[in-house]
Amino acid sequence: MALRPPGEPMLAQARETLPSLAGRMAVQPKFDGFRALLFTPLHAGDPVLLQTRRGALVQDRFPDLAAAARSLPSGLVLDGELAVLDPHGQLSFTALQRRATAGRNAPALAAEMPAHFIAFDVLQSDGQELLEEPFARRREVLEEQFAGHRLGPPWTLCPSTTDPATAGEWLHEWTDVPGVEGVVIKSLTGRYRPGVRGWTKIRRRNSTEALIGAVTGSLHRPQILLLGRHATTGHLRLVGKTVPLKPGPARDLAEHLTAAGPDHPWTGLRFTASWNSRTPLEPVLADPVLVAETSADVSQDHGVWRHPLRYERLRLDADAADVPPFGET
Incomplete structure (x- = not known):
């Protein structure tokens, strides 16, 4: 048949x-x-x-x-x-x-x-x-x-x-x-x-860095990281989200997260759960100064990773100047 x-x-x-x-x-x-x-x-x-x-x-x-x-x-x-x-x-x-x-x-x-x-x-x-x-x-x-x-x-x-x-x-x-x-x-x-x-x-997965701009859960118990990079205009652009953090890394990261001030570039923005989703997220904005090293695949579209990234570690030896600009892998 x-x-x-x-x-x-x-x-x-x-x-x-x-x-x-x-x-x-x-x-x-x-x-x-x-x-x-x-x-x-x-x-x-x-x-x-x-x-x-x-x-x-x-x-x-x-x-x-x-x-x-x-x-x-x-x-x-x-x-x-x-x-x-x-x-x-x-x-x-x-x-x-x-x-x-x-x-x-x-x-x-x-x-x-x-x-x-x-x-x-x-x-x-x-x-x-x-x-x-x-x-x-x-x-x-x-x-x-x-x-x-x-x-x-x-x-x-x-x-x-x-x-x-x-x-x-x-x-x-x-x-x-x-x-x-x-x-x-x-x-x-x-x-x-x-x-x-x-x-x-x-x-294929590559190691790369981005700034932690927000988290789901709370700053004391972060669950998912929302990551950003600076565009040539200086604006912090969202580049991706991580998979849920494991308990140990989440506790270690919480010790370094600080609340965002009123001038955070993502204030008032809306975020969704995934690339092609309409489910809203309610993240907690963080001071975007911490650099996260992540493992990411190569599926990018206009500078944004379509699949979740994996958080590897906090780069306390790096700052925003060490993070690749928006649009780079």
């Missing part, structure tokens, strides 16, 4: 370091976009369907991709990442968010900022589902689709390698490119298991 939405994509579990690739393993770059499944029509008159990871159909928000998919083979289901390039040719998560939330202006946004689909797996070909086929075979089918139909933009074939040296290069050098945040490791013999975290993802 042909696959139809809603479908559950296979998922990946996180780990910290690149494991030994001995054995039948493949590695692919992890792009910072929106996960999506693309369904081409099996019968004449059926629509092209574009489904998000959560099961929502969004082809109306990406009319350019839907139109381009009409030239793809029928009965094809691709798994991949939605992406949008900025005017400089770099992946832009902000532009992608605008596309993903488009309403009546979807056609205009499509003309202004075209979407791309980075395909890394194929779940069905010519109406025949491939979930039980090993990844190595699915990869062959995917490459045959791209070669046989000479697919180009907006379709991109995700690179894949079994070479450990190349995988290491992708993790440590490709992640310097905006929009590439790590790698995903897949068993060449593994079948596609919807909803199961059967792959492994590794995000």
